[in-house]
Amino acid sequence: MARSIPRDPELAVQEPDRRSPGTMEDKRNIQIIEWEHLDKKKFYVFGVAMTMMIRVSMYPFTLIRTRLQVQKGKSLYHGTFDAFVKILRAEGVAGLYRGFLVNTFTLISGQCYVTTYELTRKFVADYSQSNTVKSLVAGGSASLVAQSITVPIDVVSQHLMMQRKGEKMGRFQVPGNLEGQGLIAFGQTKDIIRQILRADGLRGFYRGYVASLLTYIPNSAVWWPFYHFYAEQLSRLCPQDCPHIVFQAVSGPLAAATASVLTNPMDVIRTRVQVEGKSSIILTFRQLMAEEGPWGLMKGLSARIISATPSTIVIVVGYESLKKLSLRPELVDSRHW
Numbered sequence: 001m002a003r004s005i006p007r008d009p010e011l012a013v014q015e016p017d018r019r020s021p022g023t024m025e026d027k028r029n030i031q032i033i034e035w036e037h038l039d040k041k042k043f044y045v046f047g048v049a050m051t052m053m054i055r056v057s058m059y060p061f062t063l064i065r066t067r068l069q070v071q072k073g074k075s076l077y078h079g080t081f082d083a084f085v086k087i088l089r090a091e092g093v094a095g096l097y098r099g100f101l102v103n104t105f106t107l108i109s110g111q112c113y114v115t116t117y118e119l120t121r122k123f124v125a126d127y128s129q130s131n132t133v134k135s136l137v138a139g140g141s142a143s144l145v146a147q148s149i150t151v152p153i154d155v156v157s158q159h160l161m162m163q164r165k166g167e168k169m170g171r172f173q174v175p176g177n178l179e180g181q182g183l184i185a186f187g188q189t190k191d192i193i194r195q196i197l198r199a200d201g202l203r204g205f206y207r208g209y210v211a212s213l214l215t216y217i218p219n220s221a222v223w224w225p226f227y228h229f230y231a232e233q234l235s236r237l238c239p240q241d242c243p244h245i246v247f248q249a250v251s252g253p254l255a256a257a258t259a260s261v262l263t264n265p266m267d268v269i270r271t272r273v274q275v276e277g278k279s280s281i282i283l284t285f286r287q288l289m290a291e292e293g294p295w296g297l298m299k300g301l302s303a304r305i306i307s308a309t310p311s312t313i314v315i316v317v318g319y320e321s322l323k324k325l326s327l328r329p330e331l332v333d334s335r336h337w
Helices: 040-070 080-095 106-124 131-161 185-206 209-237 244-276 281-292 294-298 301-325 329-334
Strands: none
Touching: 040 080, 040 106, 040 131, 040 244, 040 301, 080 301, 106 131, 131 185, 131 209, 131 244, 209 244, 209 281, 244 281, 244 294, 244 301, 281 294
16 A cells, blocks of 8 residues: 645645534545544554555556566567466466565555654644645655565565566576476575575665665655645535545546656666666666667556556555544544545
8 A cells, every 4th residue: 555635735635623513514625534543453454454455456567567667679568458468378367476475575565654654744744734745755754664675575576577488588587487387486486586695695685776766755755745636626626515535536546647657767767777687777777768768768657557547546445444444433423524
């Protein structure tokens, strides 16, 4: 999960209602549930379950995006749908889930992300009541913490994503694929870890760390303010009795698409640095521009948006519902959704 609004910023998304019971409230005002209003036990239990369901459904598109970004030109796949069909035919459903077991360890970073986001919002609130400022700072901070945990997991899982029977896409290839035979998942993982250690040492697990920070910190920092901004704009257009979850569900993908377009160039460079073992972001950028021109920076964008749209809807609906389910019992009756 993230992955989980300005008019004047604070009029658009209202802080929790502190007025006396019985006071009528404009239901268009979106009340944000802050950290101190949550039952933490419920929040973490429901959060892990929700994140796991999202990862299972969206992982194939993450794998496709990674392969599209790494391939030279259109040497193997001609687009998202073409990649999906070819992987399914050549490798079966299991091919769409290469590296998934390793990737599930990012559940830890996911929980660290939401905790950092909520605690940072609470901290920033002591200095600014602007929802835009709180969202921007909290989103960037949460991503910094999460990426420090996620990058080593990503490095291993991305190399596993690159494994194809009889063909090499990344730097490393497990022996089973050279023989046309698959190894059990943990066997492949151990083999990739050994190869990374042999080639780069422990540093290899943080290859692309700076590129990841340059990709995901802006992405997260931009996503939250845009999410609240789009929700506020839609709240003006929707009927007064329209449930908040409806325009929140629409705002999430709009914010994700906006953030994806802005950060995709760095995401392409990050993926190449990690998978191809390059040591310089600048040299990787220059090589990409020389070989494929500016359009090379947009590789995998459609797969990224396609995967982000349904996943963001699920994340937003799930995260907002999660916070409502985790609301402390004494506060439930004071809220309007």
